[in-house]
Amino acid sequence: MKIPIDKLCAAAGITPRGYILAKKRDTPAEASTIAKLTVALNRFRLSFGQEAGALGPHAAFKMCLVHAAGLVGADARKVLASDPARKATMDPDWMKAAEARQLAFWIATQMLGFRGADVGRAAGVTKAAVSAAVREVEDARDADRDLDRILRGIEEVLS
DSSP states (O other), X not given: OOOOHHHXXXXXXOOHHHHHHHHOSSSOOOXXXXXXXXXXXXXXXXXXXXXXXXXXXXXXXXXXHHHHHHHHTOOHHHHHHOOGGGOOTTOHHHHHHHHHHHHHHHXXXXXXXXXXXXXXXXXXXXXXXXXXXXXXXXXXXXXXXXXXXXXXXXXXXXX
């Protein structure tokens, strides 16, 4: 991303010396340093390499995804690691992750009020994919009593 080290360090809240030590292969980096650098890199990535942007939609989507994973009985770590572009429809873990993603899209847009474009950017998909997923959840709600129960429970909590 061609981010100057001083800007990355400032966004991460670490010193340039801390960055250099984290980068050395013979010295294991502190977990907290790696976490700070990861958050800073994500902020830069979300703001397309300019000043570090807000993590609001990104963090909210991740929380929606973790919650949705629990609701559909999926492993949250696997869901977070799942690549939506992979389209592995024969993989049961990927399909569970896709189900959780759809539910997370619905929660983030319909209940939390985030724009589909922001949610899509956070999820690594297009705005159209988010829109289609939300429509699919709404359509499935009429035929699937379990899904309707889950959505009503979410609505009660967030309304």
